Amino acid sequence: MSEEQSYLSFMTQDLDSKKVLSLMVSCMILAITYHAFIFWNVKVDDVMARNEEPIWDVMFELSENSATDSRLIQDGSTELFSNQIDQESHPNMMVGYLIVLIEYEETSGNFNDPCDIVSAEIKHNEIMADWKNESNVLSGTSDDCSPINLHLQIYPDFDGLTKNQPGSTPEEVMTKWENDDFGMGEYLLDVELNTQEFVSNIPTQGDDNEEVNITWTFVMFTPSVVEAENS
Amino acid sequence: MSESGLDAVGSILNLTLGLLTLYLVRKNKSILWNEKIAGLAFAWMFIGKSIVNMSTYLIDSNSSGDIDFENVVATSTVQFLQGMVMYSDEIFTTTIFILCLFYPIPLLRTKRQIKIGLTVVFSFLIYRAIVFTAFGPHILFIPGAIYLLPGLVWGANYFRFRLFEIKNNASDAKHIADVSLICLILLMGGIWLYWPGMLFQANYFYTIDVWGASLSSNIYDYSWQAFYAASVGLGVCIMFMEVYCATKRRISPIGIVFLSYFTIGFAGYFILSKTATTGSSLDELQITWDMFTFSVHYDIMRPVIAMFILLNYGLVKAENPSDFRIAKTGTIVLVVVSTSVLLELVQYIMPISEIISAAILGIIIAVGVGWEEKVFNNLITDFRPLNDILKEVNFATPEIQLEDSFSKKFNLAFLIYIGVSLLLAFVIGMTDGLVGG
Numbered sequence: 203m204s205e206e207q208s209y210l211s212f213m214t215q216d217l218d219s220k221k222v223l224s225l226m227v228s229c230m231i232l233a234i235t236y237h238a239f240i241f242w243n244v245k246v247d248d249v250m251a252r253n254e255e256p257i258w259d260v261m262f263e264l265s266e267n268s269a270t271d272s273r274l275i276q277d278g279s280t281e282l283f284s285n286q287i288d289q290e291s292h293p294n295m296m297v298g299y300l301i302v303l304i305e306y307e308e309t310s311g312n313f314n315d316p317c318d319i320v321s322a323e324i325k326h327n328e329i330m331a332d333w334k335n336e337s338n339v340l341s342g343t344s345d346d347c348s349p350i351n352l353h354l355q356i357y358p359d360f361d362g363l364t365k366n367q368p369g370s371t372p373e374e375v376m377t378k379w380e381n382d383d384f385g386m387g388e389y390l391l392d393v394e395l396n397t398q399e400f401v402s403n404i405p406t407q408g409d410d411n412e413e414v415n416i417t418w419t420f421v422m423f424t425p426s427v428v429e430a431e432n433s
Numbered sequence: 434m435s436e437s438g439l440d441a442v443g444s445i446l447n448l449t450l451g452l453l454t455l456y457l458v459r460k461n462k463s464i465l466w467n468e469k470i471a472g473l474a475f476a477w478m479f480i481g482k483s484i485v486n487m488s489t490y491l492i493d494s495n496s497s498g499d500i501d502f503e504n505v506v507a508t509s510t511v512q513f514l515q516g517m518v519m520y521s522d523e524i525f526t527t528t529i530f531i532l533c534l535f536y537p538i539p540l541l542r543t544k545r546q547i548k549i550g551l552t553v554v555f556s557f558l559i560y561r562a563i564v565f566t567a568f569g570p571h572i573l574f575i576p577g578a579i580y581l582l583p584g585l586v587w588g589a590n591y592f593r594f595r596l597f598e599i600k601n602n603a604s605d606a607k608h609i610a611d612v613s614l615i616c617l618i619l620l621m622g623g624i625w626l627y628w629p630g631m632l633f634q635a636n637y638f639y640t641i642d643v644w645g646a647s648l649s650s651n652i653y654d655y656s657w658q659a660f661y662a663a664s665v666g667l668g669v670c671i672m673f674m675e676v677y678c679a680t681k682r683r684i685s686p687i688g689i690v691f692l693s694y695f696t697i698g699f700a701g702y703f704i705l706s707k708t709a710t711t712g713s714s715l716d717e718l719q720i721t722w723d724m725f726t727f728s729v730h731y732d733i734m735r736p737v738i739a740m741f742i743l744l745n746y747g748l749v750k751a752e753n754p755s756d757f758r759i760a761k762t763g764t765i766v767l768v769v770v771s772t773s774v775l776l777e778l779v780q781y782i783m784p785i786s787e788i789i790s791a792a793i794l795g796i797i798i799a800v801g802v803g804w805e806e807k808v809f810n811n812l813i814t815d816f817r818p819l820n821d822i823l824k825e826v827n828f829a830t831p832e833i834q835l836e837d838s839f840s841k842k843f844n845l846a847f848l849i850y851i852g853v854s855l856l857l858a859f860v861i862g863m864t865d866g867l868v869g870g
Contacts, residue, residue, distance in 0.1 A: 207827075207828065209539075209542070212828045213589050213593055218600065219592075219596060222592045222593075222596055223593070225670065226588050226670050227585070229666040229667065230585075230588075232666060233662045233665055233666025233669070234659050234662050234663050236662070237631060237658060237659055237661075237662035238659065241639060241658060244634060245636070245640075248639060249639060249651065249654075250651070253642065
């Protein structure tokens with residue numbers, strides 16, 4: 203007999219069972235209806251914004267690390283300058299960018315002796331930096347004793363200004379700004395000197411060397427993050 | 434221990450239990466045909482969840498920070514693993530469908546019905562795998578459908594037999610209600626931890642995003658939540674029934690477990706409801722709460738509940754000393770691993786060292802030597818066959834002789850599915866199938 207009875211007929215064979223099962227199904231339908239109303243009407247803004255990440259203000263505490271070097275360079279020769287940055291001497295600091303200032307004067311003291319030609323180039327090496335950044339000035343030349351300014355962007359996107367950045371958590375936002383591998387290593391700078399002499403019918407005396415001063419300035423930063431007020 | 438640590442432990446635990454169950458159910462000659470199918474389904478449920486947990490753990494290990502599918506940050510490996518999570522989770526869905534169709538009361542009552550029923554269930558599995566491969570998380574996937582049929586079937590079983598028990602003063606009828614309720618807890622326990630969020634319109638419920646990214650559409654997320662809502666509706670009904678039973682002094686231990694879930698869910702409302710959106714902006718207390726409730730349910734309670742059903746209701750019977758030892762080993766592994774994980778979680782929030790927590794675990798095991806045997810003996814012998822209760826209400830399980838090769842075919846179907854899943858997940862990984870939808 204039991205094999206002939208279907209599950210549905212067994213479940214609804216008495217009035218009380220029918221009532222309680224109807225109540226159960228009604229409750230489930232009611233819950234779905236209530237949820238649909240809340241989801242599509244009352245909470246619709248929150249629902250639509252559920253995947254929007256909060257915006258964070260990333261701020262940077264800046265500091266500069268400068269070093270100078272000076273050498274007498276012979277005419278027609280190239281000198282290699284170097285500067286080392288390591289994590290031990292700069293704990294918890296990231297390297298933002300590098301500015302190299304190359305300065306010299308015409309020191310011969312001879313009448314009408316023009317400024318020499320100085321060319322400088324930061325050598326591309328293994329250091330982790332934003333070598334392809336468009337704002338980089340990796341080489342420069344001067345023939346009028348004006349200083350040469352070279353610039354290497356080291357930490358991508360860093361310019362020292364506060365950044366607005368989306369992210370689920372402050373930790374997630376900070377991961378972008380806490381990579382202290384950027385900028386660590388030995389920087390190399392080639393500086394070449396070529397002297398000039400005044401071209402005229404009057405005999406003058408030129409020089410065959412010049413003193414070149416190098417100033418390495420590393421702009422370093424420590425990031426911090428707070429949730430933006432309007433996020 | 435973090436959530437990813439829980440996943441790794443859960444994976445090992447599930448795999449062990451799955452293989453043990455498969456072995457013991459296959460060897461068990463004395464159980465009814467529907468119980469055999471249920472036992473096999475439980476075994477594959479464990480194995481499927483083991484793959485899900487392991488893949489989730491590996492995703493966490495292979496990614497730093499959030500995985501961003503939309504902005505193509507997810508690597509091929511992560512997409513492969515995410516595919517495996519999805520496909521393996523379908524094993525759970527399928528086994529739940531099979532369970533509700535056969536256990537504790539078989540809905541399918543002839544060989545023909547069984548054949549058609551299983552064909553439909555496995556076809557649905559293949560359909561969903563195809564939809565996921567082709568479209569990713571798409572509404573055609575019918576997200577959340579897993580909750581509807583089992584909710585209706587187990588819910589109906591529960592109310593029918595709870596009512597029968599009260600009306601006819603038949604205390605044994607509560608066993609059917611209990612099994613149905615515990616199956617519902619296994620399936621919906623996690624949702625019931627969020628029930629006030631749905632009723633009181635909290636963001637932590639309404640912004641649930643199963644994918645945790647903007648990969649799924651609003652309608653997809655709505656579909657999931659709608660079935661969650663149905664589960665909450667069912668849970669509220671059961672809560673009233675249990676409270677009513679309590680007033681009649683007929684509360685059952687399973688009813689107490691159920692009410693505990695609802696109580697924890699209520700307490701959780703005050704912690705979780707202050708969040709603006711789900712997931713990302715949870716504070717530390719909310720994350721800890723979620724880990725102790727939601728994650729513990731999915732990673733620890735589910736295997737514990739499944740093992741309880743298997744042992745207490747006789748799906749696994751230890752018919753000889755060697756099987757008895759295997760079943761007991763499985764139980765002890767489950768209890769010890771679960772206890773140690775809970776201790777690890779306590780350690781996560783309390784400043785006690787690993788040495789002290791290891792010592793506490795050692796003391797618990799040392800003091801408790803013998804209790805697990807007692808518990809195990811109670812579990813494995815203290816039950817009345819459910820079919821006897823069904824006979825009393827003239828709805829006994831029909832006598833059906835399953836083919837000898839049934840278990841083999843059943844297991845083969847899941848094995849083939851896992852093989853195909855690996856292939857499909859590989860394709861997803863190679864073709865950036867999850868990136869950009």
